[in-house]
Amino acid sequence: MLKINNLHASVEDKDILKGINLQVNAGEVHAIMGPNGSGKSTLASVIAGKEEFEVTQGSVELDGEDLEDSAPEERAHKGIFMSFQYPVEIPGVSVTNFMKTAINESRKARGLEDMPANEMLKLIREKSEMLEIDRKFLSRSLNEGFSGGEKKRNEIFQMAMLEPKLAILDETDSGLDIDALRIVANGVNKLKSKDNAVIVITHYQRLLEYIVPDFVHVLHDGKIVKSGGKELAFQLEEKGYDWIKNEAVV
Numbered sequence: 704m705l706k707i708n709n710l711h712a713s714v715e716d717k718d719i720l721k722g723i724n725l726q727v728n729a730g731e732v733h734a735i736m737g738p739n740g741s742g743k744s745t746l747a748s749v750i751a752g753k754e755e756f757e758v759t760q761g762s763v764e765l766d767g768e769d770l771e772d773s774a775p776e777e778r779a780h781k782g783i784f785m786s787f788q789y790p791v792e793i794p795g796v797s798v799t800n801f802m803k804t805a806i807n808e809s810r811k812a813r814g815l816e817d818m819p820a821n822e823m824l825k826l827i828r829e830k831s832e833m834l835e836i837d838r839k840f841l842s843r844s845l846n847e848g849f850s851g852g853e854k855k856r857n858e859i860f861q862m863a864m865l866e867p868k869l870a871i872l873d874e875t876d877s878g879l880d881i882d883a884l885r886i887v888a889n890g891v892n893k894l895k896s897k898d899n900a901v902i903v904i905t906h907y908q909r910l911l912e913y914i915v916p917d918f919v920h921v922l923h924d925g926k927i928v929k930s931g932g933k934e935l936a937f938q939l940e941e942k943g944y945d946w947i948k949n950e951a952v953v
């Protein structure tokens with residue numbers, strides 16, 4: 704599904720990603736870990752096509768198609784969903800209206816008509832119940848005054864509504880209390896299927912107890928320095944990143 708080949712990317716002439724290779728197949732969950740500033744959010748942004756990052760070498764392919772010339776909206780329409788570490792606030796636009804617009808835009812891009820209102824309501828009800836989201840929450844302005852946990856929960860709601868092919872969750876666990884963490888993780892697990900894939904960026908092994916990854920990758924200084932199964936997350940928790948850094952020096 705996603706194939707990243709020797710990806711190099713920079714921002715303001717500073718090299719951040721220095722040769723990333725990663726393949727994510729349908730049905731897989733990949734976790735990306737690594738110290739602050741190692742390039743995790745940058746990698747997510749580059750996959751999503753954010754324009755402030757310049758790809759200087761290598762490629763990102765989705766289903767065999769090079770995404771180089773696709774704008775972020777096009778990538779979203781192709782089924783890439785990204786939750787942001789720091790989501791934006793949109794005053795005056797409710798959670799529900801934002802979702803309606805997003806869904807209908809994605810349908811339009813695929814040549815479909817707007818989703819009928821009753822169908823939309825049904826979908827909203829179904830997904831908000833699944834994620835235990837309060838009705839009142841849905842009429843609030845997007846992210847305005849949301850607590851950290853509410854923002855994260857809202858992101859998972861967006862993901863549940865859009866049913867993306869590839870979801871990239873950047874530090875969805877930061878600031879979540881234990882109950883919210885479980886709800887978010889359950890949501891992700893319920894949305895998992897053999898046709899979609901998830902990349903979870905996290906600092907903590909805790910989230911990975913709930914969203915069990917098939918693969919764990921450690922990013923350090925813009926490169927994946929170690930990949931393994933879920934046991935790698937346990938080792939990291941125990942030994943810290945120095946262990947990897949020392950191993951990575953050849």
Ligand SMILES: Nc1ncnc2c1ncn2[C@@H]1O[C@H](COP(=O)(O)OP(=O)(O)OP(=O)(O)O)[C@@H](O)[C@H]1O
Binds near residue numbers: 717719745746755
């Ligand atoms: N827009 C930007 N302008 C300048 N430097 C940037 C920009 N975005 C990222 N960087 C730099 O790129 C490096 C990698 O940042 P990135 O946000 O990808 O790290 P991260 O692994 O997500 O870290 P964290 O764990 O703290 O979230 C950092 O040194 C950061 O300062």
Ligand SMILES: [Mg+2]
Binds near residue numbers: 744
């Ligand atoms: Mg980050």
